[in-house]
Amino acid sequence: MTYCLDGVVIPTGFDVPVEPLRRAAHFTGEPGCIAEARHFAAQFLEQLRTEWCATIDARVDGAVQLVVSELVTNADRHSDGPYILELEGTDTSLTVAVYDSSGSLPRVFPRDPQRIGRHGLEIVRALAQDVAVERVPVGKRVRAVLDLTKG
Numbered sequence: 567m568t569y570c571l572d573g574v575v576i577p578t579g580f581d582v583p584v585e586p587l588r589r590a591a592h593f594t595g596e597p598g599c600i601a602e603a604r605h606f607a608a609q610f611l612e613q614l615r616t617e618w619c620a621t622i623d624a625r626v627d628g629a630v631q632l633v634v635s636e637l638v639t640n641a642d643r644h645s646d647g648p649y650i651l652e653l654e655g656t657d658t659s660l661t662v663a664v665y666d667s668s669g670s671l672p673r674v675f676p677r678d679p680q681r682i683g684r685h686g687l688e689i690v691r692a693l694a695q696d697v698a699v700e701r702v703p704v705g706k707r708v709r710a711v712l713d714l715t716k717g
Contacts, residue, residue, distance in 0.1 A: 587613055590652040595642050603638040603651050604631055607662075610653045614714075620657040622714050629693045633662050633710050636686040641666035645705065660712045667705040 591606045593599040614620040641649035645666035652663040672687050691697050694710035
Protein backbone atom coordinates (compact mmCIF):
# COMPACT_ATOMS: atom_id res chain seq x y z
CA MET A 567 0.00 0.00 0.00
CA THR A 568 1.11 3.56 -0.68
CA TYR A 569 0.11 6.60 1.30
CA CYS A 570 0.14 10.17 0.06
CA LEU A 571 0.80 12.95 2.50
CA ASP A 572 0.63 16.50 1.15
CA GLY A 573 1.40 15.24 -2.36
CA VAL A 574 4.36 13.13 -1.22
CA VAL A 575 4.19 9.41 -1.94
CA ILE A 576 5.19 7.34 1.09
CA PRO A 577 5.81 3.67 0.37
CA THR A 578 4.92 1.35 3.21
CA GLY A 579 7.52 -1.24 2.32
CA PHE A 580 5.09 -3.77 0.89
CA ASP A 581 4.57 -2.17 -2.48
CA VAL A 582 7.98 -0.71 -3.27
CA PRO A 583 8.61 -1.37 -6.98
CA VAL A 584 11.19 -4.04 -7.68
CA GLU A 585 11.12 -3.96 -11.48
CA PRO A 586 12.31 -0.85 -13.30
CA LEU A 587 9.63 1.29 -14.89
CA ARG A 588 9.64 0.72 -18.66
CA ARG A 589 7.89 2.60 -21.44
CA ALA A 590 8.38 2.77 -25.19
CA ALA A 591 7.00 5.00 -27.92
CA HIS A 592 7.04 4.64 -31.68
CA PHE A 593 7.63 7.71 -33.86
CA THR A 594 7.07 8.01 -37.59
CA GLY A 595 9.44 10.88 -38.27
CA GLU A 596 6.63 13.28 -39.09
CA PRO A 597 7.05 16.93 -38.03
CA GLY A 598 6.61 17.32 -34.28
CA CYS A 599 7.98 13.89 -33.35
CA ILE A 600 10.99 15.27 -31.51
CA ALA A 601 8.76 17.46 -29.34
CA GLU A 602 6.49 14.45 -28.72
CA ALA A 603 9.50 12.39 -27.63
CA ARG A 604 10.56 15.10 -25.18
CA HIS A 605 7.00 15.22 -23.79
CA PHE A 606 6.99 11.42 -23.50
CA ALA A 607 10.25 11.60 -21.50
CA ALA A 608 8.84 14.34 -19.24
CA GLN A 609 5.81 12.17 -18.47
CA PHE A 610 8.11 9.23 -17.75
CA LEU A 611 10.13 11.30 -15.27
CA GLU A 612 6.90 12.28 -13.51
CA GLN A 613 6.01 8.60 -13.26
CA LEU A 614 9.41 7.87 -11.72
CA ARG A 615 8.82 10.63 -9.19
CA THR A 616 5.43 9.17 -8.29
CA GLU A 617 5.96 5.41 -8.50
CA TRP A 618 9.62 5.21 -7.48
CA CYS A 619 9.72 8.31 -5.24
CA ALA A 620 12.63 9.48 -7.40
CA THR A 621 14.11 12.84 -6.51
CA ILE A 622 14.97 14.39 -9.86
CA ASP A 623 16.13 18.00 -9.77
CA ALA A 624 15.80 20.52 -12.60
CA ARG A 625 19.37 20.02 -13.79
CA VAL A 626 18.97 16.26 -14.18
CA ASP A 627 15.55 16.78 -15.75
CA GLY A 628 17.17 19.08 -18.32
CA ALA A 629 19.96 16.58 -18.99
CA VAL A 630 17.40 13.83 -19.65
CA GLN A 631 15.48 16.10 -22.01
CA LEU A 632 18.67 17.00 -23.88
CA VAL A 633 19.78 13.37 -24.23
CA VAL A 634 16.35 12.33 -25.50
CA SER A 635 16.31 15.26 -27.92
CA GLU A 636 19.78 14.52 -29.28
CA LEU A 637 19.23 10.78 -29.74
CA VAL A 638 15.79 11.16 -31.30
CA THR A 639 16.97 13.99 -33.56
CA ASN A 640 19.82 11.78 -34.81
CA ALA A 641 17.42 8.90 -35.49
CA ASP A 642 15.02 11.25 -37.23
CA ARG A 643 17.77 12.77 -39.35
CA HIS A 644 19.79 9.68 -40.26
CA SER A 645 17.34 6.79 -40.62
CA ASP A 646 15.00 6.00 -43.48
CA GLY A 647 12.09 5.01 -41.36
CA PRO A 648 10.39 5.15 -38.02
CA TYR A 649 12.22 4.92 -34.74
CA ILE A 650 11.48 3.79 -31.20
CA LEU A 651 12.29 5.58 -27.96
CA GLU A 652 12.57 3.22 -25.00
CA LEU A 653 12.93 4.45 -21.42
CA GLU A 654 13.73 2.35 -18.37
CA GLY A 655 14.28 3.78 -14.93
CA THR A 656 14.36 3.52 -11.16
CA ASP A 657 14.84 6.10 -8.44
CA THR A 658 18.57 6.31 -9.22
CA SER A 659 19.08 5.76 -12.95
CA LEU A 660 17.45 6.12 -16.33
CA THR A 661 18.30 4.33 -19.56
CA VAL A 662 17.36 6.08 -22.79
CA ALA A 663 17.50 3.83 -25.86
CA VAL A 664 16.63 4.78 -29.42
CA TYR A 665 16.22 2.17 -32.14
CA ASP A 666 16.22 3.17 -35.80
CA SER A 667 16.39 1.47 -39.19
CA SER A 668 19.81 2.76 -40.23
CA GLY A 669 22.69 0.31 -39.99
CA SER A 670 25.23 3.16 -40.03
CA LEU A 671 26.72 3.64 -36.61
CA PRO A 672 27.18 7.22 -35.39
CA ARG A 673 30.70 8.58 -35.27
CA VAL A 674 32.24 10.39 -32.36
CA PHE A 675 34.34 13.30 -33.53
CA PRO A 676 37.17 14.83 -31.51
CA ARG A 677 36.20 17.95 -29.60
CA ASP A 678 36.40 20.95 -31.86
CA PRO A 679 34.69 24.20 -30.86
CA GLN A 680 35.14 25.44 -34.44
CA ARG A 681 33.08 22.58 -35.91
CA ILE A 682 29.50 23.45 -36.75
CA GLY A 683 27.14 20.60 -36.03
CA ARG A 684 27.79 16.92 -35.32
CA HIS A 685 28.13 17.46 -31.56
CA GLY A 686 25.13 15.30 -30.60
CA LEU A 687 26.90 12.17 -29.45
CA GLU A 688 29.58 14.29 -27.80
CA ILE A 689 26.86 16.02 -25.75
CA VAL A 690 25.22 12.70 -24.85
CA ARG A 691 28.57 11.25 -23.73
CA ALA A 692 29.17 14.29 -21.52
CA LEU A 693 25.79 13.91 -19.78
CA ALA A 694 25.54 10.12 -19.47
CA GLN A 695 27.56 7.77 -17.30
CA ASP A 696 27.52 5.16 -20.09
CA VAL A 697 26.79 5.28 -23.83
CA ALA A 698 26.63 2.25 -26.10
CA VAL A 699 25.94 1.88 -29.80
CA GLU A 700 25.18 -1.49 -31.35
CA ARG A 701 23.71 -3.01 -34.44
CA VAL A 702 20.40 -4.79 -33.96
CA PRO A 703 18.36 -6.79 -36.51
CA VAL A 704 16.30 -3.73 -37.46
CA GLY A 705 19.24 -1.30 -37.71
CA LYS A 706 20.91 0.08 -34.60
CA ARG A 707 20.33 0.98 -30.99
CA VAL A 708 21.94 3.92 -29.21
CA ARG A 709 21.67 3.66 -25.43
CA ALA A 710 22.61 6.17 -22.76
CA VAL A 711 22.45 5.59 -19.00
CA LEU A 712 21.99 8.65 -16.79
CA ASP A 713 22.50 8.93 -13.04
CA LEU A 714 19.38 10.57 -11.63
CA THR A 715 21.02 11.31 -8.27
CA LYS A 716 23.55 13.81 -9.62
CA GLY A 717 22.29 17.31 -9.37
